[in-house]
Amino acid sequence: MPKSKEVQPELEFDYSRYAFRDEIEYKYIGKPGLSRELIEEISHIKGEPDWMREIRLKAYEHFIRRPMPTWGPDLSEVERMFDKIIYYASPTDPNRKARSWDDVPEALKRTFERLGIPEAERKYLAGVTAQYDSEVIYHKIREDLERKGIIFTDMDTAVREYPDIVKEYFGTVVPYSDNKFAALNTAVWSGGSFVYVPKGVEVDIPLQTYFRINLENFGQFERTLIIVEEGAKVHYIEGCTAPIYSSGSLHSAVVEIIAKPGSHVRYTTIQNWAKHIYNLVTKRAVAYKDAFVEWVNGELGSKVTMKYPGVILKEPGARTDILSVSYAGKGQIQDSGAKAIHLAPYTTSTITSKSVSKDGGRASYRGILKVVKGAKGVKSNVRCDALILDPHSRSDTYPYIEIEEDNVHIGHEATVGRIGDDEIFYLMSRGLTEAEAYSLIVLGFIEPFTKTLPMEYAVELNRLIELEMEGSVG
Amino acid sequence: MAMLEIKDLVVSVEGNVILKGVNLSINPGEIHAVMGPNGSGKSTLTLTIMGHPAYKVESGDILFEGESILELSTDERAKLGIFLAFQHPFEIEGVKVSQMLWKAAQEKGWKISPLEFRKILRESYGRLKMEEFVDRYLNVGFSGGEKKRSEVAQLLTLKPKLAMLDEIDSGLDIDAVKLVGDVLTKYKEEDRDLSMLIITHYQRILNFIKPDFVHVMVDGRIVKSGGFELSLELEEKGYEGLIGEVEYAEK
Numbered sequence: 001m002p003k004s005k006e007v008q009p010e011l012e013f014d015y016s017r018y019a020f021r022d023e024i025e026y027k028y029i030g031k032p033g034l035s036r037e038l039i040e041e042i043s044h045i046k047g048e049p050d051w052m053r054e055i056r057l058k059a060y061e062h063f064i065r066r067p068m069p070t071w072g073p074d075l076s077e078v079e080r081m082f083d084k085i086i087y088y089a090s091p092t093d094p095n096r097k098a099r100s101w102d103d104v105p106e107a108l109k110r111t112f113e114r115l116g117i118p119e120a121e122r123k124y125l126a127g128v129t130a131q132y133d134s135e136v137i138y139h140k141i142r143e144d145l146e147r148k149g150i151i152f153t154d155m156d157t158a159v160r161e162y163p164d165i166v167k168e169y170f171g172t173v174v175p176y177s178d179n180k181f182a183a184l185n186t187a188v189w190s191g192g193s194f195v196y197v198p199k200g201v202e203v204d205i206p207l208q209t210y211f212r213i214n215l216e217n218f219g220q221f222e223r224t225l226i227i228v229e230e231g232a233k234v235h236y237i238e239g240c241t242a243p244i245y246s247s248g249s250l251h252s253a254v255v256e257i258i259a260k261p262g263s264h265v266r267y268t269t270i271q272n273w274a275k276h277i278y279n280l281v282t283k284r285a286v287a288y289k290d291a292f293v294e295w296v297n298g299e300l301g302s303k304v305t306m307k308y309p310g311v312i313l314k315e316p317g318a319r320t321d322i323l324s325v326s327y328a329g330k331g332q333i334q335d336s337g338a339k340a341i342h343l344a345p346y347t348t349s350t351i352t353s354k355s356v357s358k359d360g361g362r363a364s365y366r367g368i369l370k371v372v373k374g375a376k377g378v379k380s381n382v383r384c385d386a387l388i389l390d391p392h393s394r395s396d397t398y399p400y401i402e403i404e405e406d407n408v409h410i411g412h413e414a415t416v417g418r419i420g421d422d423e424i425f426y427l428m429s430r431g432l433t434e435a436e437a438y439s440l441i442v443l444g445f446i447e448p449f450t451k452t453l454p455m456e457y458a459v460e461l462n463r464l465i466e467l468e469m470e471g472s473v474g
Numbered sequence: 475m476a477m478l479e480i481k482d483l484v485v486s487v488e489g490n491v492i493l494k495g496v497n498l499s500i501n502p503g504e505i506h507a508v509m510g511p512n513g514s515g516k517s518t519l520t521l522t523i524m525g526h527p528a529y530k531v532e533s534g535d536i537l538f539e540g541e542s543i544l545e546l547s548t549d550e551r552a553k554l555g556i557f558l559a560f561q562h563p564f565e566i567e568g569v570k571v572s573q574m575l576w577k578a579a580q581e582k583g584w585k586i587s588p589l590e591f592r593k594i595l596r597e598s599y600g601r602l603k604m605e606e607f608v609d610r611y612l613n614v615g616f617s618g619g620e621k622k623r624s625e626v627a628q629l630l631t632l633k634p635k636l637a638m639l640d641e642i643d644s645g646l647d648i649d650a651v652k653l654v655g656d657v658l659t660k661y662k663e664e665d666r667d668l669s670m671l672i673i674t675h676y677q678r679i680l681n682f683i684k685p686d687f688v689h690v691m692v693d694g695r696i697v698k699s700g701g702f703e704l705s706l707e708l709e710e711k712g713y714e715g716l717i718g719e720v721e722y723a724e725k
Contacts, residue, residue, distance in 0.1 A: 421527065426564040429524050430578040430632065431552035440577065444568025444611070 020114065021243040022214050024107045026133075030088040032217065036060060039187055042088050046156050046190075047095065049163060052170075059176035059186035066180040072366065073304050073333045078278050081248055085219045087188045090135040094190075097154060098138045104130075108137055115241065117210050124456055127152040129209040131222060134190040145203060150234075151196035152207050155223045158194035165196060169225055173256035173284045173312070182282045185221045185254040192222030192253065195236060197263075202233040206268075206454060211251075213242035213277070219250040226256070228263040228291075235266040237457070241301070244274040248303065251277055257285035259293050261315070266294040270457065273301040275331060284310040284339070287318035287347075296452050298461065299326040299334050308366060310339030313347035322351045325449035328361030328393070337367035337398075338382075346377040353382075354446055358389035365414075366398040373404040381411040387445050388418055389438075417445075475540050477502045477636055477669040478523070483534035485515075485522045491532065492518045494694035500636070505662070505670040507680055509705060510691035511713045516673045517561060519691075520638045523671075524558045525551050538636070553582055555635030559625035559642055561673075566612040571599075571624065574612055575631055582632070598630035601657050618645030626654055630661055638671045643679040655682020677709040692717055 028045060030038055039060055043053040068079055091108060098104045101118050112118060112130050121128040127141030129152070136154030145152075151162065158166050176186035193209045213220050228234055242249070251273060259265050265285065273279055279302040285293045295309035311320040326334035334357075340349035355363030365384045386395035397414050419441050427437035443450070443462055450458040478500040485493035492515045500506050510516050522529040523536055525548040535542050543551055566574070572595055579591055586594075592608075599605045602623040613621050622645055629637050639658075643651045659682065662668055672685060680688075680702065688704040689696045690713075698704065698716065708716055 420564075423564045423566060425524075425526050425548060426560065427566070427574065428548035429552055429558050429560075430574065430628065431549050431581040432574070432577050433549050433581065434547070436577055436581070440569050440574065441566060444566055447568030 020111075022107055022111055024091055024105075024214070026089050026091050027093055028088070028090040030086050032086050033083045034060075034087055034188070038087060042188060042190065045088075045090075045094055046159070048159060051167060052159055055171065055176070056187050056189075059183045062176055063180060063183035063187055066183055068180060072306055073335050075278070075280075075304070077248055078250060078280070081217075081219075081250060081278075085217045085250060086215060087219050087221070088190055089133045089215055089218065091132050091214075092135060092137050094135050094156065097136055097157060099140050101138065104138050108132055111212065111214075112138070112210065115210065115212070120208070120456065124205060124454060125208050126203050126205045127207040129154055129193050131191045131209065131211045131220075133213060133215055133218060133220065136191045141207070148201050149198040150201060150203060151194065153194050155192040155194050155225065156190065158225070162194070162196070165227065166194070166225065169227055169256065169258055171256075173258065173286050174254050174282050178282060181252045181280045182254055185223060185252050185282070188219070189221045189223035189254070191220075192224040192255075193226070193236070194224070195226040195228075195234065197228045197232040197234045199229040199260075200231045201229075203235065204233075206235040206237045208237040208239065211238060211240040213240075213249060213251065213273070215249075216245040217247055217249060219252065222253050224253065224255040226265065226267070227258045228260060228265050230260045231262040232260070233264040235268070237268045237270070237454075239270045239272070241272050242274045242277060245276050247276065249277045251279045251281070251302075253281040253283070255281070255283040257293065259285055259287045259291035259318075261289040261291060263288075264292045264294075266296060266452075267309075268296040268298075268453065270298045270453075270461070271301055271305065275301065275303050277302045279305040279307065281307050283307065284312065285320070286312045286314055287320060289315035290317035291315075292318075293320045294452075295320070295322045295324075295338070296449065297322075297324040297326075297336065298449055299324065299336050302334075303331065304333045304335070306335045308337045308339050308368070310341065310368075311349065312341045312343060313349065314343050316344045316346045318344065319348035320350070322349070323449060323452065324353045325446045326353075326355045326363050328355065328357040328363040330359040330361060332361045334361070334363045335366055336363075337365045339368040340370070340380060341368070342371040342375045342378045342380070345375050347375065348378070349380045351380070351382040352448060353384040354387070354449065355385075355395055356387045356389065356442060356445065357393035357395050360392040362394045362396075364396040364398060368400045368402070369410070370402045371405050371408055371410075375405050376407040378405065378408040378410075380408070382413070383411075384414040385445070386414075386416045387442070388416060476500060476537070477504075477539060478671070479537040479540075480519075480523075481535045481537070483519075483522070483536065484532040485518055486530050486532055487518065487528055492529075492694055493522065495534070496691075496694070496696055498689065498696065500669045500671060502635075502667045502669055504687065505672065505683065505685045506687045506689065507672040507674060507685035507705060508689045508691050508696070509674055509677070509708055512675065514691045515694040516691055517640055520558055520640050520671065520673055523551075523638065524548055524556065549581065552578075557629050557632060557634035557637050559622070559629055559637070559639045561640040561644065563613050563621045563625055565614045565616075567614055569612050570609055571595075571612050572608045575628065578632060595631055599624075599627045601630060602627045603653065619647065619650050622646055623650065623654060626657060630657070633665070635667070636669045636671065638673070640673045641675065642672070643674065643676070651679055652682055655679060658683045677705045680705050690716060
C-alpha cells in the first residue's frame with residue numbers, strides 16, 4: 001500500500017544554538033521586586049539628570065495605579081511576576097561601554113561570538129549595539145557614518161551625551177500613560193538604542209542591536225529612540241534570544257520613532273525569545289509629510305507576545321507598511337498586529353499579517369485602523385493570512401476600524417488556510433520528502449517577510465525552519 | 475526486464491473501486507499511450523503509480539525495474555526515476571520554480587553546484603520558451619498552457635527513467651502542442667531508454683509524439699491494445715464505436 005500521511009509534522013524552531021546560559025559575575029544586580037527606592041537607585045547608578053529621574057517616578061506612580069489589560073491574552077502570571085523578578089542587572093560597569101570587542105569581558109564576548117554578532121558586524125552591518133540583560137555592553141558604528149553625523153549609541157549614553165535631543169523626543173510618541181507596560185518601561189528602562197540620522201543622510205546597510213537575556217526571573221526593559229531627519233534614510237534591525245528556564249521572565253520594551261518629512265525608516269525585528277518569556281512591547285512611530293515608515297516583524301519565540309507596532313500618520317503624504325509574520329508553536333500565544341492612525345489627508349497604510357500556528361499554538365491578529373474626520377483621500381489596505389497546520393491550533397482576527405471620513409479607500413481581507421495533501425503530493429512527486437514539502441510551503445507563505453530581510457538573515461531564518469522540519473515528521 | 479510492470483491492479487478511492495484489474499508492461503525506451511473516455515480511470519492509474527495517499531491499492535502489484543514499489547512513499551518513487559507531469563499542477567505561493575527543483579536535485583543526490591544546476595534549469599525551460607519562468611513562483615499566475623509547458627520543462631530538468639504525462643495537451647493551443655511534442659520527441663532521441671506513459675483523451679498529441687503502443691481504457695480496464703494505428707481508429711470511430719466492437723467480440 002502506498003504510505004499515507006497520518007501524523008502532521010512537528011514544526012518547531014531549533015533553539016539549541018541560543019539556549020546556552022552563562023555563569024558570569026554581575027557588577028550590579030538588583031534585589032527582586034519593584035519599588036521607588038529601586039528606581040532611584042537605577043537612576044543614581046546611571047548618573048542621570050533630575051528630569052529623567054522625575055519621569056521615571058511619575059511613570060512608576062502611573063504603573064501602580066493602572067490596572068492590568070484584560071482585553072488580550074491571560075497575563076495573570078505576569079502580575080504574579082512583578083514582585084519576584086529582578087529589574088536591573090548589569091554585567092559590566094554601566095557607565096563604560098566597550099567600543100571594541102577586545103574590551104568586552106571574555107565570557108560576554110564568547111556569548112556574542114556564539115550568536116554570530118561580531119562576524120555579522122564585520123560582514124554586513126553599519127553598526128552594532130549589544131545588550132546583555134540590563135545594559136548595553138558594546139556599541140560601535142562605522143567611522144565613515146559617524147563622520148556624516150549619524151549617532152548610534154545606547155540610550156543611557158544618549159541621555160548623558162545628547163540630553164537636548166533625548167529630552168525633546170523621549171516619551172512624545174509613547175507616553176508612559178499609554179499603557180501599563182509603557183509605564184513600567186519608562187519607570188525602570190535601561191539600555192536600548194539611540195539613533196539619530198541627520199538631514200539628507202542615507203544609510204544603505206543596516207544598523208543592528210542584539211538583545212540577550214541571561215538571568216532567570218528577570219525583566220529586560222530597553223528603550224529605543226530613533227530620530228530620522230528630513231530626507232534621511234535608515235534600516236534598523238533588532239534580534240533577541242535567551243536561554244531556556246522553567247520560570248518566567250519579562251521583556252517589555254518601548255520603541256519610539258520620529259520620521260521627519262521625506263524620510264524613510266525601516267525597523268525590522270526578529271524575535272526569537274525562549275518560550276518562558278512574556279514579550280509585551282510598545283512600538284510606535286510618528287510620520288511627518290511624505291515620510292515612509294516600515295515595520296517588519298518576525299515573531300517566532302516567547303511564551304506570549306503582545307505587540308502592535310503603530311504609525312501615526314500626522315502629515316499629508318505620509319505612508320506606512322506594517323508587515324508581520326508570527327509563528328505560534330506549542331504553548332505559545334502570538335498576539336500581534338498593527339495600528340495605523342491617519343490624522344492627515346492623503347496618507348497611506350498597508351498592513352500585512354501572516355501567521356502560522358501548530359501544535360496547539362495560537363496566533364491572533366489584533367489591529368486598529370483609524371481615519372479622523374477631514375483626512376481625505378486616505379488609502380488603507382489590511383490583509384491577514386493565517387496558516388493552521390493542525391486541528392489543535394488556532395488563529396483569530398480582531399480588526400478594529402474607526403473611519404470618520406467618507407472620502408477614503410479601505411480594503412480588508414482575511415484568509416485562513418491549511419496545507420493541502422495535494423500540494424504536498426505534488427512536491428513529493430518531484431522527490432522532496434514530506435518534511436521538505438511542508439517546510440517549503442511554510443517558507444513560501446512567509447516569503448513576503450523574508451524577502452524584506454538582508455540575505456544573511458533570510459538564509460538564517462529559512463535554515464531554522466528547515467532544520468526543525470527534518471527528522472521531525474512522523 | 476520491464477521498466478514498469480503493472481499486474482492485476484485494483485485501486486479504490488474513498489471506497490469506490492476505480493481500477494478493476496489493470497495489466498500493463500512498459501519496456502525501457504518504449505512509449506505507451508493510454509486513451510479512454512472521461513472517468514475511465516486513466517488519471518487514477520498515474521496517480522497510483524506515483525503513490526498518491528488517497529488511491530488505495532486493493533490488490534495486484536506495481537513493479538519498477540523488477541521491484542515492487544507499493545511500499546514506497548511518493549518521494550522515494552520519484553527518486554527511483556518516476557515522474558508525473560500533472561494534469562492540474564498546483565500553485566505554490568512564495569516558492570520559486572528554481573528553489574523547488576534545486577531541492578529536488580539535492581534530494582536525488584546530484585553532485586552539482588547551484589550554478590551548474592541553474593544552467594540545466596535555464597536550458598530546460600528555454601526549450602519550452604519560458605526561460606524567465608524559473609524565478610517565478612511555482613505555477614502562480616501561469617496560464618493553463620504555461621503550467622503544462624512548465625511540467626514538461628521539469629521533466630527535462632529532472633531526467634526521469636519513466637515519464638508519465640497526464641493530459642499534457644489540454645489547455646494548449648495547436649502551436650504549443652506542436653512545441654511540446656517536438657521538444658519531447660527530441661528529448662526522447664537524446665535519452666533512448668526513457669520510457670513514457672502518455673494519458674490522453676484525444677488523439678491529437680500522439681501525432682506529435684508517436685507511441686509504440688496504444689491502450690484503450692474503459693471503466694477501469696484496458697479493453698484493447700494495439701499500435702499507433704489504434705489511436706487513429708479510435709479517432710475515427712469514437713469510444714462508443716470501439717467499445718461496441720469490443721463487446722461484440724467478447725460475445
